[in-house]
């Protein structure tokens with residue numbers, strides 16, 4: 001049975017995230033950045049990457065594999081490029097500062113590209129292109145992640161779910177933002193099935209013989225032990241395009257590791273040579289493109305908007321009410337959730353209460 005869900009006002013969740021992070025040593029300005037990325041996820045309806053992930057960061061900081069203070073080191077810099085070492089600090093802080101650097105470079109020279117090593121989980125990739133959009137730019141970002149995805153015809157989890165994310169402004173209120181993993185599903189969604197006490201749909205993951213794996217609790221364990229793998233976008237076979245998701249994932253892995261001498265694939269397992277827990281050493285890549293360097297930004301927006309409108313107005317499958325363009329669902333969710341609040345299910349309620357009580361944040365009287 002699906003766990004009971006309670007709606008909590010957005011401001012309560014925002015303040016709680018910030019207070020929890022500050023309670024475990026994240027400086028106030030950085031906690032504000034993390035809060036802003038996490039709540040953006042909840043507002044967009046991406047429940048896998050919002051406040052639901054707070055306990056993960058909390059535990060990692062307590063376990064000493066993630067640093068609450070972020071030492072954002074510029075290792076190498078030119079007019080249009082930079083290499084950053086995040087020194088295992090807060091991934092959201094590393095992400096926001098890196099994207100801002102790319103935007104600043106693009107503002108001066110048309111393009112800005114920033115490669116990052118030794119970072120941690122930076123949340124929804126879509127947050128960062130939206131920073132570029134606010135500056136009338138195109139934004140792209142990629143990240144690698146703990147290995148969980150098998151290559152086409154493999155069973156071993158080798159690649160992360162490695163999102164490939166692009167965003168640009170249009171002449172509508174809603175931008176075009178395609179923000180998704182290069183696997184059919186991503187680990188956060190499996191954790192979400194777990195919190196909601198649901199099976200994982202068939203076709204998303206395989207066991208070590210290549211058979212479908214749907215037992216969510218076991219899958220989460222098997223993904224860590226190497227006894228299961230998620231499938232790349234396209235699925236298990238070439239007929240359905242498995243090799244395409246696999247290839248895009250490798251591209252993200254290369255951009256997130258090879259340009260900055262960073263760790264990759266099994267180097268991101270989060271264990272040292274003795275088998276002790278260790279930082280994940282994630283890599284990211286950010287690219288900002290200044291539209292005005294190509295053509296007047298209003299013309300770009302009009303063309304991008306026309307492309308989206310023509311797609312949405314095209315002929316539909318009978319019975320299907322609507323064709324979407326990427327970014328629309330999140331844009332619409334934001335409006336609803338700002339008003340209604342953030343859904344918190346039973347297992348997440350337990351997490352929030354555990355952190356609240358441990359930190360003595362007793363001013364938070366949740367409606368559960």
Ligand SMILES: NC(=O)c1ccc[n+]([C@@H]2O[C@H](COP(=O)([O-])OP(=O)(O)OC[C@H]3O[C@@H](n4cnc5c(N)ncnc54)[C@H](O)[C@@H]3O)[C@@H](O)[C@H]2O)c1
Pocket residue numbers: 046048049121122123124125126143144145161162163165177178179180181182183184185186187188189323324325326327328329330
């Ligand atoms: N930090 C990490 O390591 C990491 C790893 C994987 C995923 N993620 C994040 O998880 C989030 C969810 O990823 P996901 O793979 O589950 O995404 P998803 O499968 O839910 O797809 C979301 C994207 O598809 C678009 N979309 C949805 N329905 C559509 C439709 N009918 N027509 C057109 N576009 C449509 C959405 O607007 C959005 O851009 C993303 O924000 C991603 O960045 C993060």
